[in-house]
Amino acid sequence: xxxxxxxxxxxxSSYGYFATALLMAIESCxxxxxxxxxxxxxxxxxxxxxxSFWWMVFAGSVGCVIGSDVSYLLGxxxxxxxxxxxxxxxxxxxxxxxxxxxxxxxxxxxTVFISRMLPVIRTFVSFPAGITKINFLKFNIFTFIxxxxxxxLLIYLGMLAGENWEKVRIYVERFGWLIAFLLIVxxxxxxxxxxxxxx
Numbered sequence: 001x002x003x004x005x006x007x008x009x010x011x012x013s014s015y016g017y018f019a020t021a022l023l024m025a026i027e028s029c030x031x032x033x034x035x036x037x038x039x040x041x042x043x044x045x046x047x048x049x050x051x052s053f054w055w056m057v058f059a060g061s062v063g064c065v066i067g068s069d070v071s072y073l074l075g076x077x078x079x080x081x082x083x084x085x086x087x088x089x090x091x092x093x094x095x096x097x098x099x100x101x102x103x104x105x106x107x108x109x110x111t112v113f114i115s116r117m118l119p120v121i122r123t124f125v126s127f128p129a130g131i132t133k134i135n136f137l138k139f140n141i142f143t144f145i146x147x148x149x150x151x152x153l154l155i156y157l158g159m160l161a162g163e164n165w166e167k168v169r170i171y172v173e174r175f176g177w178l179i180a181f182l183l184i185v186x187x188x189x190x191x192x193x194x195x196x197x198x199x
């Protein structure tokens with residue numbers, strides 16, 4: 001983690017807005033680069049170097065959209081064939097996929113919007129959105145809005161924390177662990193339900 005933090009902070013220090021956009025794009029491509037490092041440190045630079053808060057928020061949000069589009073398109077073009085072939089190994093049935101399709105068609109916009117403001121989930125929500133092929137324009141709009149709120153919050157907290165910007169990362173990571181724990185509980189229940197039903 002120390003190596004990752006050093007690399008990220010050096011990159012952002014050297015390339016500013018562009019680095020923030022690029023790193024947030026990578027994070028949104030299902031690669032868990034920690035936005036809780038990228039954005040608070042970007043906020044610290046805004047305060048220290050006199051960079052624009054709103055341009056930094058814009059850079060983070062655009063990066064999220066670009067990375068999310070890549071993940072969305074991967075889900076759209078290859079997700080369903082993959083699940084049709086290998087879904088049984090993940091206890092995912094055709095009925096489960098149909099249920100997911102109905103959910104995203106009904107609540108997809110809201111799901112994307114809320115997910116973009118949650119640790120852990122925000123990194124991976126674009127792929128299932130692509131599998132269910134929700135409206136691409138709406139997907140981008142809600143991704144941008146949700147990402148802008150997330151970016152603005154963490155950048156602003158980084159500005160307030162100053163040299164102590166890493167404290168923001170610590171608190172966000174704790175919240176992320178809570179989200180991860182809840183996901184584990186949900187997945188465990190899903191596996192239990194499926195195996196019991198199969199039995």
